[in-house]
Amino acid sequence: MEKVAIVTGSSSGIGFETSLALARNGYFTYATMRDLKKEDEIQKVANEENLSLEVLELDVDDEKSAENAINTIIQQKGRIDILVNNAGWGLWGTAEDVSLDEFRAQFETNFFSVVRMIQKVAPTMRKQGSGNIVNISSVAYISSKFALEGLSESLRYELGQFGVNVIIIEPGVIKTKFFDSMKTAKKADGGETYKDITLKVITGVKMMAEMGTPPKEVAQVIINSIKEEKPLPRYIVGNDAAMFLEAKKMKTDIEFENYLKKELYSE
Ligand SMILES: NC(=O)c1ccc[n+]([C@@H]2O[C@H](COP(=O)([O-])OP(=O)(O)OC[C@H]3O[C@@H](n4cnc5c(N)ncnc54)[C@H](OP(=O)(O)O)[C@@H]3O)[C@@H](O)[C@H]2O)c1
Numbered sequence: 001m002e003k004v005a006i007v008t009g010s011s012s013g014i015g016f017e018t019s020l021a022l023a024r025n026g027y028f029t030y031a032t033m034r035d036l037k038k039e040d041e042i043q044k045v046a047n048e049e050n051l052s053l054e055v056l057e058l059d060v061d062d063e064k065s066a067e068n069a070i071n072t073i074i075q076q077k078g079r080i081d082i083l084v085n086n087a088g089w090g091l092w093g094t095a096e097d098v099s100l101d102e103f104r105a106q107f108e109t110n111f112f113s114v115v116r117m118i119q120k121v122a123p124t125m126r127k128q129g130s131g132n133i134v135n136i137s138s139v140a141y142i143s144s145k146f147a148l149e150g151l152s153e154s155l156r157y158e159l160g161q162f163g164v165n166v167i168i169i170e171p172g173v174i175k176t177k178f179f180d181s182m183k184t185a186k187k188a189d190g191g192e193t194y195k196d197i198t199l200k201v202i203t204g205v206k207m208m209a210e211m212g213t214p215p216k217e218v219a220q221v222i223i224n225s226i227k228e229e230k231p232l233p234r235y236i237v238g239n240d241a242a243m244f245l246e247a248k249k250m251k252t253d254i255e256f257e258n259y260l261k262k263e264l265y266s267e
Helices: 013-024 040-048 063-077 100-128 143-162 186-190 195-210 215-227 239-250 253-265
Strands: 004-007 028-033 053-057 082-085 131-136 164-171 234-237
Touching: 004 013, 004 063, 013 028, 013 040, 013 053, 013 082, 013 215, 028 063, 040 053, 053 063, 063 100, 082 100, 100 131, 100 143, 100 164, 131 143, 131 215, 143 164, 164 215, 195 253, 215 234, 234 239, 239 253
Parallel strands: 004 028, 004 082, 028 053, 082 131, 131 164, 164 234
Antiparallel strands: none
């Protein structure tokens, strides 16, 4: 039986590579994106390699758009085996500088839209008695991803009994356009209090991004995880992520805090 996958945010980076990897591994893949003007690149690769991949419009923040996309898939294929919740974006700024509206906008995409997609796909997976929900988190555990980790862990207790796996992927720094697309809190642009710290962090992270892990590696980890009979709760990707987690495990909270401050703030 043909297995069906859907990926959010397939226009670039991790979503782009994951969509292609799923199609190359035999899944009929719906590569979804909010702006269909960006479909040419993935469509070109899919045509060249004769892949079973279809581009669908999906803005995960938009209820109607999500409903249309899932209805289309169910009408066309009648099943969904893999949902990769990948769409997301970053926001520079300290907790004091990020306005509540800015926080909410980010949580809308990075967290609530994941809930939306899961609520739309879970009934089909439950009826099938199988499925994999893959949530792209981050080793950095920024607040919206922290929420996503909690949601994913709870879901494993709820959906596991129906044969539906929930998998968290924690990438380190990945070389995509993510850092160029990041927004900056309005107040951080003009505010003096945290200007130096914000600038240092932005410069440091952008330098790390230049040497980041290729998004293909994230896609490969996702493929490996869904091939497992019993996938683990979380998989990390990248040497930096492994080192980060090792440091966290080996150090006390205070030691880890000092280590990270040095990494982030030193010249
Ligand atoms: N790069 C890293 O170092 C890194 C590390 C850890 C975790 N991650 C996570 O990995 C995921 C993918 O990021 P990436 O690195 O591949 O960056 P990316 O190249 O910027 O890709 C982000 C994707 O999300 C899409 N997107 C954003 N808002 C959307 C919305 N409302 N509806 C539909 N699609 C939307 C973007 O679409 P547009 O092209 O239309 O903007 C784009 O396709 C994100 O969740 C990110 O937090 C990235």
